[in-house]
Amino acid sequence: MPEGDTVLQTATRLHEALAGQMLTRSDLRVPRFATADLTGRTVLDVTARGKHLLTRIEGGLTLHSHLRMDGSWRVYAPGERWRGGPGHQIRAVLANAEHTAVGYRLPVLELLRTSEESRAVGHLGPDLLGPDWNPGLALGRLLAAPERPLGEALLDQRNLAGIGNVYMCELCFLARVTPWLPVGALPDGVLPRLVTLAERLLHANRDRPTRTTTITSELRTPPGPPVRATVRVQERLYVYGRARRPCLRCGAPIRLADQDDRPAYWCPGCQSGPTPQGVSGDTS
Numbered sequence: 168m169p170e171g172d173t174v175l176q177t178a179t180r181l182h183e184a185l186a187g188q189m190l191t192r193s194d195l196r197v198p199r200f201a202t203a204d205l206t207g208r209t210v211l212d213v214t215a216r217g218k219h220l221l222t223r224i225e226g227g228l229t230l231h232s233h234l235r236m237d238g239s240w241r242v243y244a245p246g247e248r249w250r251g252g253p254g255h256q257i258r259a260v261l262a263n264a265e266h267t268a269v270g271y272r273l274p275v276l277e278l279l280r281t282s283e284e285s286r287a288v289g290h291l292g293p294d295l296l297g298p299d300w301n302p303g304l305a306l307g308r309l310l311a312a313p314e315r316p317l318g319e320a321l322l323d324q325r326n327l328a329g330i331g332n333v334y335m336c337e338l339c340f341l342a343r344v345t346p347w348l349p350v351g352a353l354p355d356g357v358l359p360r361l362v363t364l365a366e367r368l369l370h371a372n373r374d375r376p377t378r379t380t381t382i383t384s385e386l387r388t389p390p391g392p393p394v395r396a397t398v399r400v401q402e403r404l405y406v407y408g409r410a411r412r413p414c415l416r417c418g419a420p421i422r423l424a425d426q427d428d429r430p431a432y433w434c435p436g437c438q439s440g441p442t443p444q445g446v447s448g449d450t451s
């Protein structure tokens with residue numbers, strides 16, 4: 168699932184391909200905007216806001232898209248084969264003389280007035296990768312609902328924008344608590360450290376082709392038992408996608424359960440806090 172870092176990389180690629188150039192083709196394949204024609208207009212910039220993409224176009228227009236679970240934007244050279252998926256999955260085509268940007272499986276695609284962008288992204292909390300990043304504000308929003316499970320609170324883009332399921336699981340692991348522990352029950356000082364760590368992880372990954380949370384020891388949180396297992400270089404993540412495989416720290420099999428219909432991975436040896444009913448065996 169795309170997280171803030173992936174969306175930012177996409178925005179950078181689209182910006183490089185489209186910004187400053189006039190559109191020679193525009194094709195929005197959603198019923199509401201199927202007749203919109205943007206050809207002849209210059210793309211001003213493409214930017215990410217949390218997990219939303221904003222393509223600003225001359226004339227006060229913004230094309231707002233969201234990748235959600237498996238959407239993507241690809242950029243092609245003239246004559247290059249489009250490989251992002253079957254044609255019926257294409258939702259948008261924007262082209263200039265040198266590049267063609269194709270949006271696949273975009274669950275959100277809408278044309279807005281740039282002055283009304285806040286309708287689309289105004290609900291977002293401070294953006295972990297944005298110029299307005301404000302850890303104090305993010306912390307305040309997280310603490311405003313102390314009874315909420317940590318995993319759910321981290322995924323709520325109104326608290327802080329940019330964390331998806333991978334980072335949620337990895338952050339809970341690094342904080343040594345399960346995703347079901349209420350925010351208000353975290354040990355003193357852990358939540359501020361978690362917010363700082365989230366920002367550092369997303370920044371460390373913003374230019375990497377593959378996301379990793381095991382990059383450097385400085386990214387590990389200080390409290391808790393020392394690292395016993397040597398982190399193997401090929402392991403990019405501590406818990407996400409590693410169900411039943413041994414924890415890189417303690418060797419216990421990583422567990423998997425649903426949290427609000429999303430997969431949540433955790434290590435029963437390293438992380439304390441509540442876990443869902445019915446997840447008892449190591450083979451779950």
Ligand SMILES: [Zn+2]
Nearest residue numbers: 414417434437
């Ligand atoms: Zn462990």
